Amino acid sequence: MYKKNLENWLNSNVIDEADKKAVLSVKDNEELEDMFYKNLEFGTAGLRGIIGPGSNRMNIYTVGLATQAFSNVINSKDYTYAEKAIAIVYDVRHMSKEFAEMAARCFAANGIKVYLKKENGTTPFLSFLIRELKLAGGVMITASHNPKNYNGYKAYWEEGSQILEDLAGEIKEQVEKISFEEIKLIDLEEGFNKNIIQYLDGEIYKKYINDILNKKIEDENIDKNIKIVYSPLNGTGSIPVREVLEKRGFNNLFYVKEELDPDPDFKTTNYPNPENQKVFKLSEKLGREEASDILIATDPDCDRAAIEVRDKNGDYIFFNGNKIGALLVNYILERLNAKKKLKGNEVVVKSIVTGDLTKYICEKYGIELVEVLTGFKNIAEVANKLDKTNDKKYLFGFEESIGYCYTGSVRDKDAVNSSMMIAEMAAYYKKNGLTLLDVLEKLYEEHGYFFEKLNQVVLEGINGREKIKEIMSKFRNEKIEKIGDMNLVKMIDYLNSDTGLAKSDVLKFLFDDGSWFAVRPSGTEPKIKFYIYSRDMDKDKSKKKLLQIEKYIDERLN
Numbered sequence: 001m002y003k004k005n006l007e008n009w010l011n012s013n014v015i016d017e018a019d020k021k022a023v024l025s026v027k028d029n030e031e032l033e034d035m036f037y038k039n040l041e042f043g044t045a046g047l048r049g050i051i052g053p054g055s056n057r058m059n060i061y062t063v064g065l066a067t068q069a070f071s072n073v074i075n076s077k078d079y080t081y082a083e084k085a086i087a088i089v090y091d092v093r094h095m096s097k098e099f100a101e102m103a104a105r106c107f108a109a110n111g112i113k114v115y116l117k118k119e120n121g122t123t124p125f126l127s128f129l130i131r132e133l134k135l136a137g138g139v140m141i142t143a144s145h146n147p148k149n150y151n152g153y154k155a156y157w158e159e160g161s162q163i164l165e166d167l168a169g170e171i172k173e174q175v176e177k178i179s180f181e182e183i184k185l186i187d188l189e190e191g192f193n194k195n196i197i198q199y200l201d202g203e204i205y206k207k208y209i210n211d212i213l214n215k216k217i218e219d220e221n222i223d224k225n226i227k228i229v230y231s232p233l234n235g236t237g238s239i240p241v242r243e244v245l246e247k248r249g250f251n252n253l254f255y256v257k258e259e260l261d262p263d264p265d266f267k268t269t270n271y272p273n274p275e276n277q278k279v280f281k282l283s284e285k286l287g288r289e290e291a292s293d294i295l296i297a298t299d300p301d302c303d304r305a306a307i308e309v310r311d312k313n314g315d316y317i318f319f320n321g322n323k324i325g326a327l328l329v330n331y332i333l334e335r336l337n338a339k340k341k342l343k344g345n346e347v348v349v350k351s352i353v354t355g356d357l358t359k360y361i362c363e364k365y366g367i368e369l370v371e372v373l374t375g376f377k378n379i380a381e382v383a384n385k386l387d388k389t390n391d392k393k394y395l396f397g398f399e400e401s402i403g404y405c406y407t408g409s410v411r412d413k414d415a416v417n418s419s420m421m422i423a424e425m426a427a428y429y430k431k432n433g434l435t436l437l438d439v440l441e442k443l444y445e446e447h448g449y450f451f452e453k454l455n456q457v458v459l460e461g462i463n464g465r466e467k468i469k470e471i472m473s474k475f476r477n478e479k480i481e482k483i484g485d486m487n488l489v490k491m492i493d494y495l496n497s498d499t500g501l502a503k504s505d506v507l508k509f510l511f512d513d514g515s516w517f518a519v520r521p522s523g524t525e526p527k528i529k530f531y532i533y534s535r536d537m538d539k540d541k542s543k544k545k546l547l548q549i550e551k552y553i554d555e556r557l558n
């Protein structure tokens, strides 16, 4: 496969000489093989890869191929949307604008109208506008939170959510069939002149911001003097998140100035992923100077958000997606219930590798909790299906990977809205004399101490892929009876057993006390992930259990 793809590249008459030379200059065989051993594939969240030449890399040719394939699939279907058009939004990364323009030229050449965002924009905005304008779909050019040498291509369908395996499969089939020569293109200028490519107007953005503002639950009853530090980590959140927080009337907003402007090199963090506490370094500095109550950071395409909360000593405590999600679910259910706005037909969704505290919170309010495979597209699919029923309604979805989405007007993670909801929630509790740390502690006292740890092993390249397979197979054959006092009650192999969900390479080991751990290869990065969760009504015991499971896994890995 690698030789064939390499030959195609070198013999193609549409690939620039410079891009051929770049390939010929690669002397490392392993590197060359990695560049060509497959076509870039749709993973957890679309195409994602290193920017550079090769069939397994993000470049204008692979973006063109994906777009030609996507166009073929769109053109092969009867449609129910109002306009056969695609919206394209891109983030601040290297080549994002070029890839967006390449995609626009290709869709247009295939007779599909394009609404292009002129300046960089966020992922949730794209999702919102597809729904609002009733388009056929959309493309978001972003590698989300990956390092700066990556870019990606998230593909959306008419519901405003990312495509699922069925459509990804159809696109893949097309990618395998067509050659670079078959990518149809028109000039950008021609597209604009013929009006088949058009810039999005500002109205739709205003609608998006208003839609977010209208999602507020408490407004009078909150302390708007709460001190908030915000950092977009040099990504697209800078404009919308500040706008929303300012419009909500928060009076003490502090922004990390080094991380406010778009910067494709993400110089302050290198890895702009708010799942990683290190990205809060500058936020913490500013937080200390201002004695800020909370710090909020969003990732480059602004679909993810994480926070840190100031404790009694003035130190900042990192909150991961499990904690933030559980707090938001608790806040939303508690406040809607108090206002008699909770009908009981609402549905909360989380992934199978997301922590269980939310289960107990939902139970308390009699709200159904649905579990899906990793990938926000799967959460969105539940919302899409609920649209077709009259009795149930999507309320909130989240994943441990710091993505949350409140109500259904956006069908992907929305860190613009989440930043506002987090600020509102913190301000509500502040007015009631509580920090988010206090609220979390109360939840633990009520439902048990839920601790969690995500361990990840990075294994790159083809060898890495093999190693990941080996580790999965090792755990698949592992006969665990107990770890410490925790007795195994069930092992779920999502690839080989019938779980009611699509088959997926995930293993979950469940113990009798509510503790569990799961293993799966990442679908967005060259990693294997270990999700470790403990539960006990006693804090110290829960901490100990977490360490015991971690140790067990580490021993198997070494």
Ligand SMILES: O=P(O)(O)OC[C@H]1O[C@H](O)[C@H](O)[C@@H](O)[C@@H]1O
Binding pocket: 044, 045, 144, 374, 375, 376, 377, 399, 401, 403, 521, 522, 523, 524, 525, 529
């Ligand atoms: O664990 P991975 O397959 O790398 O996915 C981690 C996360 O990646 C992206 O952000 C997706 O949108 C999420 O839905 C997913 O949870």
